[in-house]
Amino acid sequence: MRASHQFITEKFQEFNRIIFNGSLPDVRIAVSNARTRLGYLKYVRLRPGQKPAPGHYTLAVSRYYDVDRPELEDTLIHEMIHLYLHWNGINDPTPHGPNFIAMMESVNCRYGRRITVSSRTTEQKAESDTNIRMHYLTTVRLRGGERTLTVCARTRIFEFDDMLGRMPGVESREWYVSTDPWFNRYPSVRTLKLYKVPDQEKLDSLLATAIRCEIAGKIFRPIPPGTPADKKHFF
Numbered sequence: 001m002r003a004s005h006q007f008i009t010e011k012f013q014e015f016n017r018i019i020f021n022g023s024l025p026d027v028r029i030a031v032s033n034a035r036t037r038l039g040y041l042k043y044v045r046l047r048p049g050q051k052p053a054p055g056h057y058t059l060a061v062s063r064y065y066d067v068d069r070p071e072l073e074d075t076l077i078h079e080m081i082h083l084y085l086h087w088n089g090i091n092d093p094t095p096h097g098p099n100f101i102a103m104m105e106s107v108n109c110r111y112g113r114r115i116t117v118s119s120r121t122t123e124q125k126a127e128s129d130t131n132i133r134m135h136y137l138t139t140v141r142l143r144g145g146e147r148t149l150t151v152c153a154r155t156r157i158f159e160f161d162d163m164l165g166r167m168p169g170v171e172s173r174e175w176y177v178s179t180d181p182w183f184n185r186y187p188s189v190r191t192l193k194l195y196k197v198p199d200q201e202k203l204d205s206l207l208a209t210a211i212r213c214e215i216a217g218k219i220f221r222p223i224p225p226g227t228p229a230d231k232k233h234f235f
């Protein structure tokens with residue numbers, strides 16, 4: 001299931017009653033489309049001596065991934081623990097410090113939950129991400145022979161191509177457009193990063209159905225079918 005505002009609001013009230021003795025403030029609940037984090041708690045930084053108010057907080061859960069209900073609930077409770085600690089002025093040296101861990105383990109134990117500190121998107125979640133989006137891809141052949149993949153923010157295509165052209169370790173590069181959800185697992189970067197792809201065969205099979213593109217000046221365009229491979233790099 002995916003998070004909805006109504007579900008998260010109702011569950012927030014329920015868990016507040018059952019787990020937190022109704023001690024949590026009525027904060028703003030939001031449902032986000034975040035891909036990189038399943039939930040987060042946002043709050044305004046307090047001045048020294050300032051007391052926190054409910055309006056200072058926004059608790060958000062992402063609706064991006066289709067996950068099972070217990071996992072969605074665990075994500076919400078994870079953020080509620082952050083809220084509890086901050087609301088009560090209990091400070092940890094890191095976001096998931098000893099106080100967080102102690103409370104998380106106690107909730108897991110008493111309520112049979114499986115809350116974790118990791119909000120990394122797992123391979124399984126990556127597989128469940130079947131949303132269709134446009135991806136601008138560049139594959140880079142390095143001098144050592146290795147091939148990397150970068151999913152690029154649309155606004156960075158020309159800048160990245162330029163940078164790659166001047167990088168001494170780069171042998172060649174190719175550009176593609178694909179809507180295949182497999183690429184959703186890669187962040188669409190605004191700062192150039194070259195990602196290793198463990199499964200090169202999988203990448204080849206996906207590139208075979210992607211649209212090969214070229215950059216000519218300030219134009220990013222598909223390469224007409226039938227263009228000989230050895231001509232593709234000349235503009």
Ligand SMILES: [Zn+2]
Binds near residue numbers: 078082095096117
């Ligand atoms: Zn956390």
